[in-house]
Amino acid sequence: MTVAEFFGCAFLAFGTPLAMFCFTISDSPIKIILLIFSSFLWLLALLISSFIWFIFIPLRDYLIFGVLVSVLIQEGFRYIVYKLLDKTSAGLEELAGNSLVTHNKPVLAYVSGLGFGIISGLFQSLNILADAGSGPGTVGLKSGSDFFFITSATFALCIVLLHTFWNVIFFNGIHHHNKINIIYVVLSHLIFSCITLLNSYQLYGLTLTLSIANVIITMLIAFKTVGGSVMKLKQCIACQ
Amino acid sequence: MLKYLIVLLYIVVFVSLVSSDRTKDKIYENVVGNMCFRRLNSTHQTGCSSAGKSAGSVGVLHYIEKEEDINFIINDAPAPPYAPILKPKFFTRENILKLRDSKFVSAIILINDTSDMTHFSQESKCPNQFFRHINQPVCDVTKPETVWNPYGTGLLHENFDIPIIFLANKNESDKVVKCFKDFNTDLEGQAGKALCSIELFSFMSAAGNSEVCIRRSKFAGFLKQITYCDPLQGKNIYGTLFPRKIVDPENRTNDQSEKIILISARLDTTSMFDGIALGALDSLASVATLITSAHYLRKIVSNDVFEKNNVNVLFVLFNGESYDYIGSQRFVYDLKKKNAFPSPASYRKPLTMDNIIMMIDIGPLDGFDTLSIYSINGANGIANKFSASAQAYNEKFGLNVNITTRETMSLPPVSAQTFLRENSSFPAFVVAAKKPENKFYHSVFDDAGNLKYSYQNKSLDFDKLDVVQDTKEASVQNKIRNIATLLALGVYDILTDQKYTGEGIASSALVDEFLYCYLVATKCRLFDSIFVFNDDYRGSNYPPQRYISVQASLTLEATGWAYRVFGFVLSEKVDKDKENCTELPLYWIPGSLKNGECRLTTQNLSYAISPAFEEEGYNFKSNLYSTWTESTWTDLSARIFLRPSIAHESFTFLIGLFIMIISFLLVYFVKSKADILFSEVVNAEHESLPAQC
Numbered sequence: 001m002t003v004a005e006f007f008g009c010a011f012l013a014f015g016t017p018l019a020m021f022c023f024t025i026s027d028s029p030i031k032i033i034l035l036i037f038s039s040f041l042w043l044l045a046l047l048i049s050s051f052i053w054f055i056f057i058p059l060r061d062y063l064i065f066g067v068l069v070s071v072l073i074q075e076g077f078r079y080i081v082y083k084l085l086d087k088t089s090a091g092l093e094e095l096a097g098n099s100l101v102t103h104n105k106p107v108l109a110y111v112s113g114l115g116f117g118i119i120s121g122l123f124q125s126l127n128i129l130a131d132a133g134s135g136p137g138t139v140g141l142k143s144g145s146d147f148f149f150i151t152s153a154t155f156a157l158c159i160v161l162l163h164t165f166w167n168v169i170f171f172n173g174i175h176h177h178n179k180i181n182i183i184y185v186v187l188s189h190l191i192f193s194c195i196t197l198l199n200s201y202q203l204y205g206l207t208l209t210l211s212i213a214n215v216i217i218t219m220l221i222a223f224k225t226v227g228g229s230v231m232k233l234k235q236c237i238a239c240q
Numbered sequence: 241m242l243k244y245l246i247v248l249l250y251i252v253v254f255v256s257l258v259s260s261d262r263t264k265d266k267i268y269e270n271v272v273g274n275m276c277f278r279r280l281n282s283t284h285q286t287g288c289s290s291a292g293k294s295a296g297s298v299g300v301l302h303y304i305e306k307e308e309d310i311n312f313i314i315n316d317a318p319a320p321p322y323a324p325i326l327k328p329k330f331f332t333r334e335n336i337l338k339l340r341d342s343k344f345v346s347a348i349i350l351i352n353d354t355s356d357m358t359h360f361s362q363e364s365k366c367p368n369q370f371f372r373h374i375n376q377p378v379c380d381v382t383k384p385e386t387v388w389n390p391y392g393t394g395l396l397h398e399n400f401d402i403p404i405i406f407l408a409n410k411n412e413s414d415k416v417v418k419c420f421k422d423f424n425t426d427l428e429g430q431a432g433k434a435l436c437s438i439e440l441f442s443f444m445s446a447a448g449n450s451e452v453c454i455r456r457s458k459f460a461g462f463l464k465q466i467t468y469c470d471p472l473q474g475k476n477i478y479g480t481l482f483p484r485k486i487v488d489p490e491n492r493t494n495d496q497s498e499k500i501i502l503i504s505a506r507l508d509t510t511s512m513f514d515g516i517a518l519g520a521l522d523s524l525a526s527v528a529t530l531i532t533s534a535h536y537l538r539k540i541v542s543n544d545v546f547e548k549n550n551v552n553v554l555f556v557l558f559n560g561e562s563y564d565y566i567g568s569q570r571f572v573y574d575l576k577k578k579n580a581f582p583s584p585a586s587y588r589k590p591l592t593m594d595n596i597i598m599m600i601d602i603g604p605l606d607g608f609d610t611l612s613i614y615s616i617n618g619a620n621g622i623a624n625k626f627s628a629s630a631q632a633y634n635e636k637f638g639l640n641v642n643i644t645t646r647e648t649m650s651l652p653p654v655s656a657q658t659f660l661r662e663n664s665s666f667p668a669f670v671v672a673a674k675k676p677e678n679k680f681y682h683s684v685f686d687d688a689g690n691l692k693y694s695y696q697n698k699s700l701d702f703d704k705l706d707v708v709q710d711t712k713e714a715s716v717q718n719k720i721r722n723i724a725t726l727l728a729l730g731v732y733d734i735l736t737d738q739k740y741t742g743e744g745i746a747s748s749a750l751v752d753e754f755l756y757c758y759l760v761a762t763k764c765r766l767f768d769s770i771f772v773f774n775d776d777y778r779g780s781n782y783p784p785q786r787y788i789s790v791q792a793s794l795t796l797e798a799t800g801w802a803y804r805v806f807g808f809v810l811s812e813k814v815d816k817d818k819e820n821c822t823e824l825p826l827y828w829i830p831g832s833l834k835n836g837e838c839r840l841t842t843q844n845l846s847y848a849i850s851p852a853f854e855e856e857g858y859n860f861k862s863n864l865y866s867t868w869t870e871s872t873w874t875d876l877s878a879r880i881f882l883r884p885s886i887a888h889e890s891f892t893f894l895i896g897l898f899i900m901i902i903s904f905l906l907v908y909f910v911k912s913k914a915d916i917l918f919s920e921v922v923n924a925e926h927e928s929l930p931a932q933c
Contacts, residue, residue, distance in 0.1 A: 002884060002889055004889040004890065004892065004893040005884065005889055005892045005893070007893055007896065008889075008891075008892035008893035008894070008895060008896035008897070009892065009896060010896065011893075011896030011897050011899065011900040012895060012896035012899050012900070015896065015897075015899050015900025015901075015903050015904075016899065016900070016903035016907070018900070018903075019900070019903040019904040019906075019907040019908075020903075020907050022904075022907075023904075023907050023908055023911045024907070024911055106918065127263055128263050130263075131263045131264045131267070135267075135268070135295070135296075135439060135879075135881070136295075136298050136437070136439065136881070136883055137267040137268055137437070137439075137879075137881025137882055137883065138267060138434060138881070138882050138883070138884040138888070139263070139266050139267055139882070140434055140882045141266075141267065141268070141269055141419070141436070141880065141881055141882050142266070142269065143266075144266055146434055146884070146888055148266075149892060150892055150895065153896070157899070223917075226918050227918050228917055228918060232916055232917055233917070235916060236913045236916045236917055
């Protein structure tokens with residue numbers, strides 16, 4: 001990977017999360033703590049997933065097995081995050097001295113979702129960005145396409161956004177006992193992960209389109225769950 | 241507790257079993273080849289180096305199929321820099337210097353496709369010309385008799401600031417050619433496409449000349465020693481026909497009554513590329529000749545002769561002769577010191593130049609059909625005497641060698657030059673081919689094929705002599721045997737003052753086995769018969785490395801084996817069992833018939849490092865001794881990959897930048913309008929805030 005490609009991919013994958021962090025997280029220490037906290041829990045989820053993957057030796061070569069296990073465990077941890085935040089809300093409020101954050105469920109969901117997403121995106125793109133200094137080459141000699149790096153970076157961006165939206169929908173679902181929301185999150189996560197399996201056939205056009213569609217749909221649902229509507233959007237733009 | 245430990249162990253084992261694919265492996269493919277590297281002498285640096293220490297030299301592959309392709313790279317160059325892939329046919333001085341001096345070329349790849357190759361020698365036309373004896377005429381291309389390597393390009397002595405790699409293995413050369421054909425053939429569209437490129441790492445730490453780099457090595461390290469270059473050095477191997485008397489090191493005095501006939505050849509060879517230099521025809525055939533005649537002479541001369549005349553024969557294989565006669569210079573230097581050769585540790589009396597009554601130097605024997613005896617003014621008559629004897633035996637045994645004597649100042653570039661440089665009336669003559677015919681002198685292609693050698697594997701007892709009847713077959717083994725026979729018998733007459741009346745001639749089976757070991761694999765019958773291997777290891781499947789190299793403490797394989805071969809051919813069987821045959825000069829060998837033999841050996845090693853590096857305050861400008869050093873390096877490697885086009889790189893960068901900027905704007909917008917967008921969810925406190933449009 002060349003230096004220009006490295007920066008292109010890094011901007012593409014982490015430009016949006018950086019913007020979200022700067023404008024919405026960095027203003028409050030408690031949000032930053034929450035972000036790191038949820039990132040840590042995601043790492044725990046990954047650790048447990050990999051243990052399970054290790055233990056089932058005969059299934060180790062089947063990537064789909066690892067993917068399914070990992071998705072379910074991540075969703076389990078999403079629930080754990082919710083429960084932990086719920087249980088500690090009183091303490092958090094004391095700590096923060098700002099009920100705007102701690103009492104606002106969608107904000108909590110958004111912050112911890114972004115934590116999930118950033119760490120997940122980092123892990124996804126680590127394999128690529130780590131080789132940034134390895135020299136002047138790009139993918140495509142033996143197999144693979146020119147667009148390997150851009151595609152990988154786009155997927156990293158998608159997973160960051162998706163985790164954020166999923167968390168918002170998921171927390172809302174639990175809060176309002178809305179099972180459909182929860183099921184949607186798990187399904188959407190499964191679909192997204194399974195689509196990435198198609199990348200080994202280099203169907204980048206297809207996988208990218210599907211994934212981006214997934215991101216947009218999830219975003220709209222998340223927007224709706226937190227009270228958004230087309231009217232408000234129009235009103236907002238009109239105010240401009 | 242134990243249970244936890246087991247679980248932990250289980251986990252550790254699994255972790256270590258798993259390996260991951262890295263993206264790097266998707267991008268790069270290693271290419272295995274032999275790299276040109278840097279050597280220095282007192283005035284120049286020669287050889288190649290890649291551009292930088294951490295990053296290698298990168299170039300777009302371009303397969304040269306015709307001469308015009310070279311001009312394409314140099315003149316049109318749509319996507320520089322380039323790394324042309326050349327067949328040996330195009331590896332001419334003119335082409336290579338043109339490529340070297342072009343700013344559009346960053347590396348050169350030589351592939352092992354010998355089609356249309358007629359000659360290939362990177363050595364200079366006049367090897368070692370600056371260390372010739374004093375009356376040797378200056379090398380002049382217009383005078384053929386002064387040119388000893390007419391096919392030489394001299395590129396070995398040029399400096400390249402770009403790396404050059406030789407891909408000896410066909411798989412490797414196919415890999416780069418295929419990569420070129422898959423990605424780079426659209427010459428017009430090269431600028432806008434991802435192109436198959438190569439990156440070569442061969443950064444050399446030494447620069448300038450030997451003097452500078454040795455001085456830098458001395459002063460660079462305050463806390464740790466940094467070495468930029470090492471002197472070329474190795475070991476000479478010598479052995480005597482008759483065992484010399486063992487003396488106490490304290491009573492070592494030179495004995496002028498001891499007379500020595502010196503027979504020598506060159507052990508080492510060289511090429512432009514690291515690790516691949518067989519030197520079959522340029523020197524190995526001469527070594528084989530020396531070994532075989534030593535063996536033959538040992539068989540036909542009894543020890544009584546020595547007691548009667550006190551004339552001994554000293555066989556020496558000089559090392560480092562390809563680099564301005566390192567081995568013979570050191571030998572002469574030691575002889576002149578009067579007590580340095582053989583070293584005190586050898587328990588033998590020292591020798592001086594005056595002990596040597598004649599020297600026969602075996603030069604390149606190229607065709608093996610002609611044998612010229614080169615000498616200055618007939619070397620006090622002994623050249624003619626030798627020639628007459630050799631001619632007589634040639635006729636007697638019907639060996640069909642065309643023998644001529646040449647009294648000339650223009651001697652081949654061999655070790656005798658060093659002796660004559662010291663003393664122009666030294667009784668030395670050179671036996672060599674009538675004219676130089678080796679088209680691959682000092683090159684990677686001077687191999688078994690160039691020697692026209694193929695292993696006969698006759699399973700004969702190679703310790704036995706041939707009989708005259710089997711002289712006819714014109715194999716290279718027989719030809720070398722014939723020359724060795726003539727050489728040995730010429731010496732026989734001088735040594736014994738008699739005519740040889742026996743029927744046996746030198747052993748062609750020994751030639752066959754010796755050449756196999758040095759050209760094909762060290763796992764061979766000869767080595768297995770002269771050395772007791774300790775375990776199952778019986779040698780490698782590769783021939784030993786004969787380039788002198790820089791090993792000071794370690795004796796290189798080629799030298800070590802030559803030492804043992806000397807121990808075999810220059811020794812006599814003694815009647816002792818294995819238990820009593822452990823201390824040198826007694827040496828136990830399996831023997832040609834694998835019955836086990838105890839041998840009384842005479843061989844030993846002496847230093848082959850130029851006196852320039854031993855003398856305090858040697859003046860490097862004096863041109864007295866060889867000053868060759870070899871640069872150190874950390875990495876010699878190559879890899880191919882796709883270099884993205886500028887368009888692709890900019891596209892990736894710009895799309896990333898664009899998405900980031902858009903994100904910042906969008907997130908800012910959403911943030912500032914959050915109250916309107918998400919108004920329903922906000923809490924009681926929040927609701928009190930007015931909408932801010």
